[in-house]
Amino acid sequence: MKKSLPCWMFAFNVFLLALLPGVSAGAAEQVAIVGAGYVDVLTGKAVPNAVVVVEDGRIAAIGPAAGVPVPAGAKRIELPGKWLIPGLMNMHVHLGLILPGIQMLEHANESDAQLALRMAENAQKSLLSGVTTIRTTGDLHHADIALARAIGRGSQPGPRIVSSGEIIAITGGHGAFGEVANDGADAMRKATRREIDAGARWIKIAITGGIGTPGGGVQQGLMTPDEIASVVQIAKRNDIKVTAHSGSPNATREAVELGVSGIEHGYFLDRPILKLMKQRGVWFVPTILVSQPATFEFFQRIGAPAWYMARVREVGKAHWLALKTAIEEGVNIAVGSDQFPFEPNDGTTATIRETEYYAEAGMTNLQALQAATIQPARMIGMESQLGSLTQGKFADIVAIDGNPLDGISALRKLGFVMKSGRVYRNDWDRQSAVPPLIQADPTEAGPPPGDAHVDVIF
Numbered sequence: 001m002k003k004s005l006p007c008w009m010f011a012f013n014v015f016l017l018a019l020l021p022g023v024s025a026g027a028a029e030q031v032a033i034v035g036a037g038y039v040d041v042l043t044g045k046a047v048p049n050a051v052v053v054v055e056d057g058r059i060a061a062i063g064p065a066a067g068v069p070v071p072a073g074a075k076r077i078e079l080p081g082k083w084l085i086p087g088l089m090n091m092h093v094h095l096g097l098i099l100p101g102i103q104m105l106e107h108a109n110e111s112d113a114q115l116a117l118r119m120a121e122n123a124q125k126s127l128l129s130g131v132t133t134i135r136t137t138g139d140l141h142h143a144d145i146a147l148a149r150a151i152g153r154g155s156q157p158g159p160r161i162v163s164s165g166e167i168i169a170i171t172g173g174h175g176a177f178g179e180v181a182n183d184g185a186d187a188m189r190k191a192t193r194r195e196i197d198a199g200a201r202w203i204k205i206a207i208t209g210g211i212g213t214p215g216g217g218v219q220q221g222l223m224t225p226d227e228i229a230s231v232v233q234i235a236k237r238n239d240i241k242v243t244a245h246s247g248s249p250n251a252t253r254e255a256v257e258l259g260v261s262g263i264e265h266g267y268f269l270d271r272p273i274l275k276l277m278k279q280r281g282v283w284f285v286p287t288i289l290v291s292q293p294a295t296f297e298f299f300q301r302i303g304a305p306a307w308y309m310a311r312v313r314e315v316g317k318a319h320w321l322a323l324k325t326a327i328e329e330g331v332n333i334a335v336g337s338d339q340f341p342f343e344p345n346d347g348t349t350a351t352i353r354e355t356e357y358y359a360e361a362g363m364t365n366l367q368a369l370q371a372a373t374i375q376p377a378r379m380i381g382m383e384s385q386l387g388s389l390t391q392g393k394f395a396d397i398v399a400i401d402g403n404p405l406d407g408i409s410a411l412r413k414l415g416f417v418m419k420s421g422r423v424y425r426n427d428w429d430r431q432s433a434v435p436p437l438i439q440a441d442p443t444e445a446g447p448p449p450g451d452a453h454v455d456v457i458f
């Protein structure tokens with residue numbers, strides 16, 4: 001029998017709807033950021049003293065103050081002398097990352113529930129560090145997909161997440177945990193379908209060994225061509241791209257010829273393979289941070305074992321040369337840190353240190369800034385929505401104290417974060433940001449979180 005709602009309940013539901021973001025019946029609130037300059041990463045132009053009008057989470061107008069009036073009634077955010085750039089993007093993130101060392105012991109008994117909560121906290125910290133979009137490249141139990149949806153609904157603060165689901169790995173290969181290992185073309189097709197069904201928007205395969213995992217060196221092509229081809233076949237039919245964790249030029253050549261769209265790490269990539277990547281429009285996400293001195297302090301902090309550090313040092317020189325050569329060859333590069341985006345490194349965050357390294361390896365300041373903004377947006381096919389301060393795009397805006405075109409290290413002085421028009425951080429006017437999101441309660445200090453799942457490592 002069908003019952004109709006009593007009318008008071010209907011009215012109450014309408015009232016509840018009005019409380020939801022974006023469903024309000026009134027006129028959209030306008031916000032104007034005034035006093036700051038901005039960098040147009042599409043043209044490389046720096047526009048001093050600009051006005052940015054934000055409405056409905058998007059950039060409604062942007063340009064020099066002389067040409068863009070502040071609408072009457074708009075809420076003003078004053079950022080005099082600061083520089084606005086697009087929200088940073090980090091394309092190689094594991095929000096549940098645990099590396100070998102003390103950290104791994106601390107999390108030895110972590111439950112799935114604890115893992116999900118830890119990842120939610122990491123997402124929040126990532127956003128506060130200025131990173132408004134990430135691509136996750138392998139987290140367990142599709143927790144990143146659940147989190148992506150929670151963030152999308154507005155029930156969790158965090159960057160928008162484009163997930164690669166769980167890594168598609170082979171038995172004994174990098175990224176193979178528990179029962180999630182696949183061998184042979186049929187198993188690969190099934191795994192690819194499974195990840196897409198779970199909500200993955202990229203597919204990540206591990207075709208060689210990794211730094212932090214036993215079972216195969218970074219130079220060994222462990223996944224066979226028929227296995228790689230079957231992943232690409234299913235992904236293509238779903239209009240989804242495949243990226244490959246690879247350390248080896250030979251394995252990379254095989255994968256590129258079979259149609260993968262991205263290469264992660266690329267520790268030993270040489271000029272011929274980088275030329276081929278350039279020719280085929282294949283993306284390179286270097287994660288250079290994982291093998292360079294800026295991270296050594298981080299590895300010490302997490303108590304990384306000696307064997308692990310030896311492997312890091314072993315690949316460092318080749319990895320640096322691969323990055324330099326890729327820049328010389330004009331390969332498309334997108335920032336990816338393979339550490340938490342906010343992880344402290346060398347006095348700044350992993351995302352920013354990674355970006356600085358690109359400039360040190362040969363990029364101009366503009367190119368490095370593009371690698372952290374518009375290039376990732378292009379890589380994930382969202383350049384019409386994200387990646388530059390352009391009318392109509394999402395208002396993902398960070399402010400820094402300095403013009404990054406004069407020196408990319410200006411990113412270190414980041415003090416303002418807006419995502420989709422909402423201010424999450426404003427160090428120069430704390431009143432205008434949402435209240436602190438993370439606050440420890442000393443009466444709740446329990447034992448360290450534990451976990452039986454070892455998350456993805458490099």
Ligand SMILES: [Zn+2]
Binds near residue numbers: 094456
């Ligand atoms: Zn990784």
